[in-house]
Amino acid sequence: MSDLLLALDFGGTKLSAAVLQLQDGRPEQEWEAQQRAFSPAGADAQYSIKHMLSMARELLRDRQPSAVGVSFGGPVNAVDGIVRLSHHVPGWENIHLADLLERELAAPAALDNDANTAAAGEFRFGAGQGYSSLFYITVSTGVGGGWILNGKPWSGANGMAGEIGHMVIDPDGPVCSCGKRGCVERLASGPSMAQNARDLLQAGPEQLSQASILLKLAGGELSGITAKIISQAAAQGDLFARQVMEAAARSLGLAVGNTANLMNPQLFVIGGGVSKSGPLYWDSLRKGTRETALPHIQTKLLPAALGDDAPLWGAAGLALDLRTS
Amino acid sequence: MSDLLLALDFGGTKLSAAVLQLQDGRPEQEWEAQQRAFSPAGADAQYSIKHMLSMARELLRDRQPSAVGVSFGGPVNAVDGIVRLSHHVPGWENIHLADLLERELAAPAALDNDANTAAAGEFRFGAGQGYSSLFYITVSTGVGGGWILNGKPWSGANGMAGEIGHMVIDPDGPVCSCGKRGCVERLASGPSMAQNARDLLQAGPEQLSQASILLKLAGGELSGITAKIISQAAAQGDLFARQVMEAAARSLGLAVGNTANLMNPQLFVIGGGVSKSGPLYWDSLRKGTRETALPHIQTKLLPAALGDDAPLWGAAGLALDLRTS
Numbered sequence: 001m002s003d004l005l006l007a008l009d010f011g012g013t014k015l016s017a018a019v020l021q022l023q024d025g026r027p028e029q030e031w032e033a034q035q036r037a038f039s040p041a042g043a044d045a046q047y048s049i050k051h052m053l054s055m056a057r058e059l060l061r062d063r064q065p066s067a068v069g070v071s072f073g074g075p076v077n078a079v080d081g082i083v084r085l086s087h088h089v090p091g092w093e094n095i096h097l098a099d100l101l102e103r104e105l106a107a108p109a110a111l112d113n114d115a116n117t118a119a120a121g122e123f124r125f126g127a128g129q130g131y132s133s134l135f136y137i138t139v140s141t142g143v144g145g146g147w148i149l150n151g152k153p154w155s156g157a158n159g160m161a162g163e164i165g166h167m168v169i170d171p172d173g174p175v176c177s178c179g180k181r182g183c184v185e186r187l188a189s190g191p192s193m194a195q196n197a198r199d200l201l202q203a204g205p206e207q208l209s210q211a212s213i214l215l216k217l218a219g220g221e222l223s224g225i226t227a228k229i230i231s232q233a234a235a236q237g238d239l240f241a242r243q244v245m246e247a248a249a250r251s252l253g254l255a256v257g258n259t260a261n262l263m264n265p266q267l268f269v270i271g272g273g274v275s276k277s278g279p280l281y282w283d284s285l286r287k288g289t290r291e292t293a294l295p296h297i298q299t300k301l302l303p304a305a306l307g308d309d310a311p312l313w314g315a316a317g318l319a320l321d322l323r324t325s
Numbered sequence: 326m327s328d329l330l331l332a333l334d335f336g337g338t339k340l341s342a343a344v345l346q347l348q349d350g351r352p353e354q355e356w357e358a359q360q361r362a363f364s365p366a367g368a369d370a371q372y373s374i375k376h377m378l379s380m381a382r383e384l385l386r387d388r389q390p391s392a393v394g395v396s397f398g399g400p401v402n403a404v405d406g407i408v409r410l411s412h413h414v415p416g417w418e419n420i421h422l423a424d425l426l427e428r429e430l431a432a433p434a435a436l437d438n439d440a441n442t443a444a445a446g447e448f449r450f451g452a453g454q455g456y457s458s459l460f461y462i463t464v465s466t467g468v469g470g471g472w473i474l475n476g477k478p479w480s481g482a483n484g485m486a487g488e489i490g491h492m493v494i495d496p497d498g499p500v501c502s503c504g505k506r507g508c509v510e511r512l513a514s515g516p517s518m519a520q521n522a523r524d525l526l527q528a529g530p531e532q533l534s535q536a537s538i539l540l541k542l543a544g545g546e547l548s549g550i551t552a553k554i555i556s557q558a559a560a561q562g563d564l565f566a567r568q569v570m571e572a573a574a575r576s577l578g579l580a581v582g583n584t585a586n587l588m589n590p591q592l593f594v595i596g597g598g599v600s601k602s603g604p605l606y607w608d609s610l611r612k613g614t615r616e617t618a619l620p621h622i623q624t625k626l627l628p629a630a631l632g633d634d635a636p637l638w639g640a641a642g643l644a645l646d647l648r649t650s
Contacts, residue, residue: 002609082602098543133482145587147588148477154474154475155589155625156458156622157458157590158621158622158623160589160590160621160622161587161588161589162587163587163619164587166586166619167583167586168494168579168583168617169496170495170496170497171494171495172495172497172580178619180617234554253497258583261492262470262486262487262488262492263479263481263486263588264482264483264484264485264488265479265482291505292493292505294485294488294491296400296485297481297483
């Protein structure tokens with residue numbers, strides 16, 4: 001049997017593929033080769049599949065993988081290997097992606113959504129190694145998560161577990177894209193943090209004097225404010241940016257504390273772009289968590305170790321399981 | 326081996342014991358015999374143990390049980406069979422209850438906390454039969470819960486999972502006994518519902534005219550208001566009581582919806598005295614759940630089937646597992 005595994009990650013705007021060489025039955029902790037491409041505007045499912053297959057074939061150089069693992073950025077039926085839909089890319093409805101890849105690549109394929117693959121990736125190859133239960137949270141454009149319980153993924157009765165982004169923590173809060181008020185995603189995602197900064201500055205221009213660094217970094221325009229610029233300004237001493245960032249981190253911390261009370265996992269692994277906002281962000285996140293969790297409940301938070309590659313590593317794990325099953 | 330199982334439930338104010346006769350290796354769906362006693366004020370751990378043993382011996386009538394299962398109303402170390410403490414009864418700190426019962430009753434004993442035993446009881450013998458994942462919630466003096474995932478109890482990294490009562494769902498809400506604001510328990514427990522009614526009537530006496538049925542049932546005194554009286558008044562058409570009850574039910578529903586988003590179990594089983602508040606209560610509970618859960622997440626809610634006996638049935642299950650292991 002071939003010692004090669006193929007890992008594929010269909011993200012909303014990004015396609016990633018990697019080939020891993022097994023050593024003594026374990027994947028090496030480095031990719032043998034990896035490729036990444038950003039999808040153009042207007043790309044659909046057929047474009048994505050065609051482009052991904054071409055990347056995969058290039059990496060494989062006529063060699064045969066023993067199994068293919070796939071992460072998909074949207075709801076899937078993992079049992080049957082079927083994509084339900086994508087919220088970002090048209091044409092993905094009910095595509096039998098695992099079957100299609102099996103035919104094209106002549107190797108068994110397994111599929112899961114990106115929250116579960118990222119959680120599994122961090123669990124098997126990243127920050128969660130050595131633990132048996134963890135909740136992985138990604139905070140970027142949205143806020144989502146994936147569970148590992150008793151060493152195995154937990155995806156729920158209809159594959160929807162992990163939606164911490166739509167936990168309501170303030171029924172009087174701002175309206176979320178899902179229609180509810182005060183969802184974690186509306187308070188703590190990157191775009192929400194930027195939106196909150198803009199809203200506050202528009203409603204209270206007297207705060208502009210405290211936001212001079214932020215505005216300078218944003219090119220003098222409210223529309224130039226992003227979560228990344230907020231964290232940069234906060235690190236440079238901008239008081240307003242710091243308050244906005246800390247409020248978002250504490251909102252996330254409250255949700256993490258609620259989750260600790262409800263599920264009491266050994267570990268929380270926090271990834272995604274917003275989690276790279278620096279020590280001030282993490283202080284507020286940990287404080288919010290600690291204040292919300294009951295006294296006897298442990299709340300260990302670690303930054304994700306695999307960054308944007310977590311779903312791809314989880315996909316590699318799916319391939320490894322197929323090969324050894 | 327004896328066909329008798331002994332099940333014991335050490336509650337905060339109540340001791341219950343039951344003997345079950347096995348038929349074809351399964352416990353009958355009725356107790357062979359059951360006893361219940363309320364602890365006097367000032368009762369401590371030694372009193373409870375002595376009284377429980379005396380009840381057990383009376384039920385056993387010199388027969389030997391093959392195993393003993395124990396439910397305890399407070400935090401325990403289930404692995405080692407040790408009670409950590411009781412929040413209601415003094416003297417329970419670090420008592421090796423399983424060992425003690427094994428010596429006294431000459432049969433192996435296993436122990437878990439009442440949220441887990443109630444969840445397991447409903448799962449194996451009650452409303453959760455045939456499901457593989459459920460969250461059991463009890464709403465009475467407090468609000469707590471227990472998990473079944475993949476057909477097994479999930480009690481968390483340090484045995485604290487299930488604390489839905491201390492999920493914060495309104496950071497500006499009233500202060501909970503735990504010190505935080507807007508915990509589910511402070512919005513939806515029986516005493517909280519009564520407190521909310523009293524607070525609203527004191528703050529807005531103009532509402533008294535809408536609360537005439539409630540006040541009559543409460544003996545004309547605000548201090549006479551209880552959750553049970555609120556649900557009775559609501560059923561009899563008291564508008565104020567109905568609003569108070571529906572607000573509490575919707576708060577619980579919001580927490581159930583949050584839990585559905587996070588864990589996506591097949592089923593929620595709702596028990597405890599407050600869950601017996603009638604159809605209006607359940608309508609609001611289901612509405613709050615549905616409004617909070619994401620559209621594709623299933624939210625099936627069923628009333629508990631075993632009532633106050635759920636922990637005792639769970640204890641019987643522990644005994645059965647010991648016998649067959």
